[in-house]
Amino acid sequence: MAETLHQIAVFLVPTWPLLAACLLALMPEAQATRSARHFTLAGLVLTALLDPLLPGQDILARWACLLAGCVPFLSWHAHEKRLALCLNLLASSAIMLALSVHTLLPVTCLTAFTALILALRETLVTTRARQAWESMRLRLAGVVLALLGTSLTTLTPDPATLRLCDLFLSVGLCLMAGLGAPMTTQAHAVTEERGTALLDMLLCLSVVALMLRLPERDITHIVLVLAGLAGLWLCVMTRQDNARPIVALAILAATLPHGVLPVLLLLSSGLALAAIPALDRSARFWILGSLPPWPGFTAGFGIVGGLAATGMIPALLCLAALGLLASRARLDVILPSPWQDRIVIGALLALGLASPFLLTLPDSVWALHWRAP
Numbered sequence: 070m071a072e073t074l075h076q077i078a079v080f081l082v083p084t085w086p087l088l089a090a091c092l093l094a095l096m097p098e099a100q101a102t103r104s105a106r107h108f109t110l111a112g113l114v115l116t117a118l119l120d121p122l123l124p125g126q127d128i129l130a131r132w133a134c135l136l137a138g139c140v141p142f143l144s145w146h147a148h149e150k151r152l153a154l155c156l157n158l159l160a161s162s163a164i165m166l167a168l169s170v171h172t173l174l175p176v177t178c179l180t181a182f183t184a185l186i187l188a189l190r191e192t193l194v195t196t197r198a199r200q201a202w203e204s205m206r207l208r209l210a211g212v213v214l215a216l217l218g219t220s221l222t223t224l225t226p227d228p229a230t231l232r233l234c235d236l237f238l239s240v241g242l243c244l245m246a247g248l249g250a251p252m253t254t255q256a257h258a259v260t261e262e263r264g265t266a267l268l269d270m271l272l273c274l275s276v277v278a279l280m281l282r283l284p285e286r287d288i289t290h291i292v293l294v295l296a297g298l299a300g301l302w303l304c305v306m307t308r309q310d311n312a313r314p315i316v317a318l319a320i321l322a323a324t325l326p327h328g329v330l331p332v333l334l335l336l337s338s339g340l341a342l343a344a345i346p347a348l349d350r351s352a353r354f355w356i357l358g359s360l361p362p363w364p365g366f367t368a369g370f371g372i373v374g375g376l377a378a379t380g381m382i383p384a385l386l387c388l389a390a391l392g393l394l395a396s397r398a399r400l401d402v403i404l405p406s407p408w409q410d411r412i413v414i415g416a417l418l419a420l421g422l423a424s425p426f427l428l429t430l431p432d433s434v435w436a437l438h439w440r441a442p
Contacts, residue, residue, distance in 0.1 A: 078122035082134060083169050085112045086141060086162035090155040101151040109142040109158075116165075123169065127438040130168045132333045133278050136340055137164045140271050143344040143413070144264040153193055153264060160186045160268050164275045173282075173441040177219040177238075180275045181212040184245050187268045204247070211244025222442065232288050239283065239292040246276045246316055248300040266311070266343035273316045274336050280323035281332060282440050290324050294376075294383055297321035301390045310353045312339035314394060315365070318372060321387060325375035329435040331368035334424055338364050341417040345410045351399040356417075358395030364417065367424035 089108040093101045116138030120131050144157050160183045167179035188205040218237030221230060243249075247269060283289050300317035303309075315335050322331035338356055342348065359369030369391055377384035 074119075074122050075124045078119040079124065079169070082116055082119050082123060082138075083162060083166040085115055086138075086158040086165070089141070090158035090162070093151060093155055093158070096151075098151050101154065102147060102149055105149070105151075105154045106142075106145050109145055113138050113142045125171075125438065126169065128435055129278055129281060129329050129333065129437060133168050133274055133336070134165050136274060136337060137161050137168065137271060139340070140267050143340075144267045146263065149264065150193065153190060156186050156190050156193075157264055157268065160190075160271055164271050167275050168278060171439045174219050174223060176275075176279055177215050180245065180272070180279065181216055183268075183272050183275060184208045184212050187265070187272055190265055190268055207244050207249045208247065211241045211246075213241070214238070215241030215245060217241070232286070235283070235286050235288045236292065239280075239289045239296075242276050242280055243292070243296040243300075243320065246273050246320065247313065248296055248317065248320075263344065263346050266346065267340070270312055270316075270336070270340050270343045273312075273319070273339065277316070277319045277323055277332055277336060279441075280320065281328060282437060284441055285326075293320055293324045297324070298383060298386050298390075301387065305390050305393050308397070310350050310357065312342045314357050314390075315339040315342070318359075318365070318368070318387075321376065321383075322368065322372050325372065327371070327432070327435065328375065329437070330424075330427055331371040331375075334364035334368040334420070337420055338368075338417060341413050344413050347407075347410065348414075351397075354394060354398035358398055359391050360395050360398060361421070362418060363421040364424050366421065367428065371428075 089105070089112060092108065093105055096104060116135060120135050120138075123131060123134070126134075138161065140161050141154075141157050145154070163179045163183045163186070167176045167183075170176050170179070188208060191205060214237045218234045218239075218241060222234040222238070224230075280293060297317050297320035300320065301314055304314040304317060315338055319332050319335040319339070322328040322335060325331070342353060342356060356363045356365060359365035373384050373388050373391075376387055
């Protein structure tokens with residue numbers, strides 16, 4: 070009986086969004102939007118029930134799969150086009166499949182496929198074609214570099230070639246995470262629509278999870294630390310109030326030996342911010358500035374402490390950036406009025422209150438079951 074449940078979980082968790090997308094494609098346009106809400110809600114419940122039954126997966130894959138299963142439901146709205154709904158489901162299916170695979174090349178290919186879906190999704194909703202093209206071009210350049218680095222890694226064990234592969238792969242993943250994309254604030258971004266923002270965070274979820282599984286080599290560590298600090302300070306100087314500062318912090322956390330918990334806390338916060346575009350600007354800076362009682366408070370302490378163990382300059386730069394983000398938060402926070410948004414905020418607050426207790430769990434809970442060669 071247990072073996073049967075494991076097999077059902079392995080099949081249904083990554084494929085239910087694909088099955089739902091196929092059903093929506095066969096339905097009439099008028100019926101597809103209404104049915105998509107029921108499909109995505111049922112899929113979210115199915116993911117929550119079957120995720121603990123996935124065999125051979127670590128906490129990173131299980132938590133990330135649960136976040137990816139939330140994206141189709143959170144991105145749904147009544148006036149969504151059927152093609153956009155299908156793209157959301159296809160992206161979620163690809164990411165959950167990437168999180169379930171234990172080989173570097175398929176994971177990179179599935180993540181690259183999601184980047185292409187995001188590029189197509191942006192062309193459907195944007196009113197700024199040039200800005201969308203700039204973002205798309207950088208992500209596609211990251212796809213090429215990441216695939217090139219992954220392919221060369223599997224060909225030769227030569228140390229010089231491996232260093233070049235690590236450089237290509239780490240730079241490509243940073244570009245896919247959107248670190249080089251044009252900077253716009255949440256309040257003024259015309260192209261920043263909820264579905265697109267959630268797919269962007271979904272792609273970052275897979276990219277940062279893959280960064281955590283990269284081998285601990287010097288070139289990878291240097292590139293990710295520099296990219297994370299540069300991305301974080303660019304967000305500070307351009308007064309970003311979207312999820313990009315959180316992505317930069319998650320990249321910094323991915324360089325740490327015990328970075329799994331900070332990464333998961335940060336990506337959960339980023340997904341919540343992307344799901345609530347109407348959230349008050351001051352409330353956003355409470356979350357972005359790693360202030361209590363939000364999950365970033367625990368994650369920020371872990372990142373600064375981990376960076377301080379390797380060098381004080383990166384730790385001080387990270388701490389100064391967090392301080393500037395926190396200084397923009399005010400006490401007069403206005404919560405969003407829709408009940409769906411309040412549920413997301415409540416879940417994020419509960420995670421923030423529970424995050425200090427997660428630190429008391431043994432290291433074996435956060436251990437990774439596989440790493441890239």
